[in-house]
Every structure is written in structure tokens, then in C-alpha cells.
Amino acid sequence: MSPDNTAPPRICLVAITKHGAAQAAMLAQQLPQASLCVAARFAEATKGLSNPVQAYEGAFKDQIGPLFQAFDQIVFFVSLGAVVRLIAPHLKNKDEDPGVLVVDDAGQFAIPVLSGHVGGANAMAETVAALLGATAVLTTASDVGKTIPVDILGRELGWHIEAPKLNITRVSAAVVNEEAVALVQEAGSPHWWTRPTPLPPSIHRYTRLEDVDLTRYRAVLWITHRPVDDALWQTLHERLVVYRPPVSSASQCHTEAAA
Template sequence: MNEVRVALVAITKHGAGIASRLAPQLPDAEVVVSEKQAEYLGDFANPRRVYQGALSAQIGELFAAYDQIIFLVSLGAVVRLIAPHLKSKDEDPGVLVIDDAAEFVIPVLSGHVGGANAYAEKVATLLNATPVLTTASDVGKTIPVDILGRELGWQVEAPKINITRVSADVVNQLPIAFVQEAGSSNWWTRPTPLPANIHLFQRFEDVNTEQYRSILWVTHRAIDPAVWQRLDERLVVYRPPMDQT
């Protein structure tokens, strides 16, 4: 797995203090601080970068250089700073905000695909803070359709409209058939039980497709175009590595 590139960005005295506290626990993170606040940084081994001028002039470079950007700046200010640089959830880095008292860690951008939700939980644990997650599948402790099995090397195969529609069905607790014919069985990583609306099957042929609103299918099989057409926007397929059986 590729190393996650992380930036801790501070523009206030308190922010520099929190960055100094957090940086040793994230040894690969780079601390990015304004020239005025550099003197408030503590003693740590992490690389540091001191910039001059406005933070707004640094955002484009930060977006290009890092996978996770942790701002020790107010949420409103961060929203305004990053807005001109947003592209898509497939391209944008994860963006997190930590409040000035280090009580809350808020994923702002790319919570799922960019990994900001998971990173927020990690950082919150390190700070003994509260992660503020607003993504429906995380709040509801259910399947994140768009990134299911990503840490296992699974690739999602479906039109975007299918992913959107099936995600809505999952979070709305409609009956979902989960068919696993291949891949690791360790795909459910939450500490809570699998939601009751998710029903497990070992073969697609065992599913009464009229009984379930949507179907998640983990398989190495080639999918007949007629199956895609018959299920319309109700099907999402996952492709595990071929060495996962």
C-alpha cells in the first residue's frame, strides 16, 4: 500500500501547539505553518515547511502534494479556502479540520474515496477527541458501497448511477442481497454487527431478485449483459484479486 502523504496546516498559536502535539504521533506528516506562527512550534522530528503570505496562495500546491490535509483552522475558513480548488471525489485529497481546542476532528472533503473519514477517526483517537462524521453509511454503521473492500484490493464495477442508487437503498435500510462468491471474508470491518437489512448469499442463483431492492455481488464471473439490463440500476459488482477465493 502506498504511503499516505499528510500535511498539518496551522496559522494560529493554538494551531501550532496542536500540530506540535500531534506531529510526533504522525511521523510521516509534514507540518505547514505560517511564518508568523513558526516560533510557536515545539520540538519534533517531522519535516516542517514555513510559508510566507496568505494561506489561500498555498492551497493549490497542498492539494497536489498531499493525500490528507489536516487544517488547524476554522471550518468556515477552510470551506472558503478549498472551494476554488475542488474537482471531484476521485481526485480531491481528504480534508480534515481540527478545532482550536482539539476537541473535534471533522472530515470536510473526500470522506469515503479520499479516506478522510477513516483518517479523522485515527486522528481523533490520537488526540482523545471526537470525530464528527456526517456520511450516511458511517453514521448508520452500514456498508459503504463506493469503497467496500478497497483495503482488500477489491475493484467496484458498476455505472456511477448504480452506485448512487444502491448506496441510497443501503442507508435507507431497504432489503439488500450481498452475494459473495469470491474474495476475502474479512470485508466487514466495523465493530458493530452487520445491519439486519443485509442478507448474505453464496451464489447469485440463490437470490430472488424480486425480493431484494439492490444486490451487491462479489465475484470473478463475467456478468451477462442481460443481467445488468434486467437489474437496471440495482446491481453493484466487486472484483477481488484473482488470488482471493
């Protein structure tokens, strides 16, 4: 996965069958920035495209390692079971693995397989589904439950997450299990909630951490520029996740006034 979240994702459309190559070529027309990797004997389907095309010979499994190294999003027009077996030896962790999704040969379903949130496969599946007239099949709990994705909250606004990985896991569980969660926003754009539905009732919003009775909440999401002292991390243990929006001169003044 590209370390620069502001750069356009490097996308590759992969096909090993005749029908898959045709679907990949159709999608490539609408994603001119995407590369293609197709079996050489079906490469005719990509003729006339401006996209970079790799027509591979030999065993398809030999392509997986290089694809994982070169791309941020890999769209396989290959069966789900085959993709799971092919990518298994190459998996590291969700901070490094690319987003992986599969599309069936008929172009009916787009299914995120790997790195749905951090790697962007969920968002990519929705994009692919819209372009192909397909259905995105999302299984990530926060997407299905239409609640806060703790691990990527505010990422499109340039926010950075600050918390141990265990905290992110514990707090994510509290959110999707609809336990009481305090969301404290002292900084950053207020326009981070883009779903058409309101925030779930288990999420309670505050504008200052001092207003929160920490004993009432299973977890705390704190959007702030303020420093977090060791005592607070220890008090909340695995229940705290902090988000750092970009600092402007106006927000810096607000932070200093609140401190």
C-alpha cells in the first residue's frame, strides 16, 4: 500500500479468463489510470486501450508477489476462493497489504477481500460496482451497520490517528457492538459524517473532553490538537483513540485557548 494517502491509488485489473479479460477491459475504459494484468492468450480484449497492459505467460501464481509490491488496489476478475489461496502466502498486515477485491466473470458483484478500510478495498468495490452496474458486497461491520469506521475516521480530511493498534481494535468493537461511546470533537472539520443516515444513538457527541464522564463510556474518540498525557492513556487504558486534524493558525489559537 502506498505510504502517501494523498497520492492517487495505483490500481491493477487482473483477469485470467476470456470473460474476465472482457470485463476488465470494459472497466479499464472508465479507469484510464489503471493498469491491466491479463493472460497473454486473452490479451486481445485489451486492444485499443490506453491503459498499461501486462500480458503474462506461465503460472498466474507467479504474478501475485509483484502485484502486491506494485499496486495499492488489485481488482481480480477471478473466483473468490482462488484469490484467497493465491494471496495467502503474501499477506503481512492491514497497514501494508494492498486493497484486494474480486469481481465475478459476469460483472454482477464486487467483493472486498482484503484491507477493506485501511487499504481502501471497500471504497474501491463501491466505485467498481457503480461503473459496472454491479452490487458491492461489503461485510465489514461498520459499513454494514452504517457506523463510524474507527480506523479511517477523517482520513479523507487529512486526519491522522494516534493510538496503539490494540486500542483501535477494542474501540472498533465497542462501536460496532453499539456500546456507549463518547465522541469529542475539539478540532477539525465538522463535515466528517457523510452517510445519509444520522449517527447511531450509541455515539454521544461532546465539544470538550472535560464535559465527559469517562466512567459512563466504553470508549472515547477524541478529535483534538491538544497533547494527551500519559495519565489519560493509563486511565482509559485500551478505550481511547485520538485523531489529529491538520493544524491551521485559527485552530492553533483555539487549541492554545482550550489548554
